Amino acid sequence: MASKGTVKPSLNFNATSDAELLYKAMKGLGTNEDAILELLTARSNTQRQDIDKAYKTLFGKDLIKDLKGELGGKFETLVVALMTPPLAYDVTSLRNAIKGAGTDEKVLVEILASRTPQQVKEIIAAYRKEYDDNLEEDVAGDTSGHFKRLLVILLQANRQSGIQQDKITSDAEALFKAGEEKFGTDEQSFVTILGNRSAEHLREVFNVYMKISGYEMEESIKRETSGGLRDLLLAVVKCARSVPVYFAETLYYAMKGAGTDDNTLIRVMATRCEVDLMDVRKEFRRLFACSLHSMIKGDTGGDYRKALLLLCGGDDA
Template identity: 60%
Template sequence: MANYTKGTVKDFSGFDARADAEVLRKAMKGLGTSEEPILKILTSRSNAQRQQIAADFKTLFGRDLVDDLKSELTGKFETLMVALMRPAQLFDAHALKHAIKGAGTNEKVLTEILASRTPAELRNIKQVYQEEYEANLEDHITSDTAGYYQRMLVVLLQANRDPDGHVNEKLVEQDAQELFRAGELKWGTDEEKFITILGTRSVSHLRKVFDKYMTISGYQLEETIDRETSGELEKLLLAIVKCVRSVPAYFAESLFYAMKGAGTDDDTLIRIMVSRSEIDLLDIRKAFRRDYAKSLHHAIQKDTSGDYRKALLLLCGGEDD
């Protein structure tokens, strides 16, 4: 939903996959593991370059790099390094598969990915999911979810949001009025109106609808969603509205809450830092600094430790204070 501008991780200049493979093998060979070269290499190479390193590692040593990382590393640091090695095009499909596998569903992951990805990205995720797991993503999601939450996910999965461009002012007025009638003016809520409008209109159109809605109702749409809906549907609708307003701000908020209070939500922290590192992590950093009066770098430093912290700080790519 955003124009991607700035990642913190780019192609490493003077890249030599073979030399990197040799350094990684040396770091993991024999007794004990040297974590420093592993984290330095894997956080400073692009995902495409990491895949080349893995291919050369297998050619040179007849070993699988990811298997070696799993056997030599532990804990959150291992999880982060393995996540960095996942091919970029597979990252979201793997996260979704993991979220709906086994007992219980991780709705947080479904909401985050489906609310924040562009229609083109969603089409790609569906295709990769089909190829990788020989299964239909929509079928898997509908068998694990229910109600209006499921319907909103299905609408997003169609990836048929109107293309950005010309905004029809009459339709802006009409959509804002319909949302007002479906929520604030109605006893109960017409969830289907929210689902259709938020799931199919273009981003630039929706931004104007949100402004018009504020004029008509005196409320931000988020306030209405908060009052009129609940549970997973509420979280999903709010995520869509936030992503329409600003994808980087949405991820900055997710990172802030992942590190707020007692305990850190490391799954969310790793997923966002890895998946956005080549897309818009610099924009996320800027939004984090603006909205929470501290830098993302500072928050990571405070809430993590050891090699895991070092690797996250390198992915973060610098301080904003």
């Protein structure tokens, strides 16, 4: 299957010469930021890990530490994200989201709603190995109510596979009864059904739900729920429909309006550039009548912008 990423492995890759090039870019007075960003955005994450090892072997120094010492601000944050293996990056992001001051619900929602059950299992195992802590317990201790319940269900990574024909109509009816048909909302039904069924099954349920209620699932969730639970339910529904559409919308709203949510912009660009950013770009263009490239260009600056545009990999104007 062809990769839907914008960043591909470099064909004539040599970790030693790349490590030497980065060393030269940081040695002496001034830093050659262009050399750094052009090289790192043109290598896959696996290749960057090889460069990291070669750098340590050649110079006895930690490449990420050196990069942090030479770079600054958002550009530094982006480069560190690119230098971190994807699984470790998810694990660190989740840890920071629950262990910092307050809870960064946005990070919990984005990662746990969009990753596959297998990826969630790997995250849980890596989290335990890295911190000697239980991710489910940490998340549960930092959240509450139905929001917590749905996160815990997603952390079980036990979604039923395939489409269960006998349950499509009953699931759609249960969701209708839990929301639109009653005064108040039975959030537990939303949590149980949306948290446990496969994406393919849920797409069928949404079609039947539309026929029964006259509403799209997302419309009902917006009316029937609020706060973190609403954000998480919407993310689960959107990811069941299309993960690239979910990330196209996430990127758009990270840049729209006053001020840019750089943490989200960096996280999504770094984690999707080798996965499905070509598809995200296509959906972005279809949904918002402008290209991802043009929005990044108008919303960021300096080396940070240059690096993001290279990761974006082209303009769909």
